[in-house]
Amino acid sequence: MSRAQRAEQQNDSDWSLLERVVQKDESALAALYDRYSGLVFAEASRILRDSGAAEEVLQDLFYQVWRTAEKFDPARGSLPGWLLVAARNRSISRLRRRSSRGDEELTENSVVLPCSLETTAAQNQLLGRVKTILSGMPDGQREAIELAYFEGMTHSEIAEHLATPLGTVKTRIRSAVEILKQALA
Amino acid sequence: MTNGHPIRAEEFEIFALGAFPSEEQAPIQAHIDSCPECARKLAEARGRIALLALAAPPQNPPTVVKQRLLEKVRAEKSSTITPVRAGETRPATPWWNTIWAPAAVALAIATIFLWISDRHLDEQLQQIQQVTRTYQAQTQHAQALVNVLAAQDTVTVKLDATPAMPKARGSVKYNPRMGMMCYTADLPEPPPNKVYQMWAVPMTGNPVSAGVFMPAAAHNGEMLAKVPTGMDCKWFCVTVEPKGGKSTPTGPKVLVGTL
Numbered sequence: 001m002s003r004a005q006r007a008e009q010q011n012d013s014d015w016s017l018l019e020r021v022v023q024k025d026e027s028a029l030a031a032l033y034d035r036y037s038g039l040v041f042a043e044a045s046r047i048l049r050d051s052g053a054a055e056e057v058l059q060d061l062f063y064q065v066w067r068t069a070e071k072f073d074p075a076r077g078s079l080p081g082w083l084l085v086a087a088r089n090r091s092i093s094r095l096r097r098r099s100s101r102g103d104e105e106l107t108e109n110s111v112v113l114p115c116s117l118e119t120t121a122a123q124n125q126l127l128g129r130v131k132t133i134l135s136g137m138p139d140g141q142r143e144a145i146e147l148a149y150f151e152g153m154t155h156s157e158i159a160e161h162l163a164t165p166l167g168t169v170k171t172r173i174r175s176a177v178e179i180l181k182q183a184l185a
Numbered sequence: 186m187t188n189g190h191p192i193r194a195e196e197f198e199i200f201a202l203g204a205f206p207s208e209e210q211a212p213i214q215a216h217i218d219s220c221p222e223c224a225r226k227l228a229e230a231r232g233r234i235a236l237l238a239l240a241a242p243p244q245n246p247p248t249v250v251k252q253r254l255l256e257k258v259r260a261e262k263s264s265t266i267t268p269v270r271a272g273e274t275r276p277a278t279p280w281w282n283t284i285w286a287p288a289a290v291a292l293a294i295a296t297i298f299l300w301i302s303d304r305h306l307d308e309q310l311q312q313i314q315q316v317t318r319t320y321q322a323q324t325q326h327a328q329a330l331v332n333v334l335a336a337q338d339t340v341t342v343k344l345d346a347t348p349a350m351p352k353a354r355g356s357v358k359y360n361p362r363m364g365m366m367c368y369t370a371d372l373p374e375p376p377p378n379k380v381y382q383m384w385a386v387p388m389t390g391n392p393v394s395a396g397v398f399m400p401a402a403a404h405n406g407e408m409l410a411k412v413p414t415g416m417d418c419k420w421f422c423v424t425v426e427p428k429g430g431k432s433t434p435t436g437p438k439v440l441v442g443t444l
Contacts, residue, residue: 019239022305024260024262026255026258026262029254029258030251030253030255033251037250038243038245038246039239041246041250042238042242042243042244043218043241045241045242046241051247054246055246055247058246059257062254063258065215066258066261075227076228077230077232081231081235084235085235087238093284094270105268110224110225110227111235112228112229112231113232113235113236114230114233114236123239126239127239130237131239131240133235134240145202146237146240147362148203148204149202149234149237149240150237150241153204154206155205155206158204173199173202173204176196177195177198177234180238181198184236
């Protein structure tokens, strides 16, 4: 059994693994990778629709964790939250050929998840909840918020993309966000 | 905008989504960077919005990505350890490395010392062995003398001077059973390149040499010679012979004794 697998079984916290990454323990990085690479890769693949590009985003992100783990402040947020936000930003930047802010993102790790994602069971449970929340939304709301999240579109861009009035798009997104907040509260 | 904050509470998720017009995002971000309360609200909003990622179809990355990542990490680790660039200090040398050089020198010195000591001891050992062999020979010689002198069947023969050397004197103690004889002789120094040689002359046959000697050795009575056992000696004589001796008497007789 690898150390990464043992870490998963022993349910080492993200913070304890990060402390070991700071000490250049590659098995700790492997454990974090095993824990979150599926979520990050699925997100990047969904945004980029290019598995090769998604692999690069995934590898770059975890390599950044390796190089700058000491900058991460667990008091300001969670690692999986940062990974998901950073993966989205980088993927959208690639998709829209925008420049990425790179290393600066790790110092801006103010992403507070409403729940833990440290175990596979927790991830599966939350994945089911999110799908249930989205499937319960009206199609227009779900479509608008998915365009905003996975395509990185602004209100105006969504309105143009859907040929829908800007006000309607803003209302749909605001309503979708409110449903999400209430469901996750 | 409310209470001096450029963003309402219900808009943090919209801002986290990035759905705000780009021209509005920069001033809002600038405020959040300086407002802990808004920063906290945005952090929570980002967390809720980030969970939308879970709506993506589950997909595991190929294992090769992890392999590449770990290879890259290992390469970085090794590259940060191996080279020492100009201006950088080399990693601290382990303490045990500092004793290798002096230990090697000490070992070399000890080796040389032991080698010299070994040679000296070897020379001493050879000297001791030589002395031991000498003592052993002397012991055997003395023991043989004692055996001959103490044996009841040993006979003594007085050697008389001849006209060639009137002042010479000597005697022989002979044991035919043991085939041993010892003798003394009081003789002057022989001529240059000459020695004295003792002979045992049987009733029949040629004289048998009982060794060559110089006067000092014979004077001390330590001359001991091996002759054939059971030989029926008739008389003994000492002759002057060339250095190294002869197989038969050739020189003048200086001492003669009849058994």
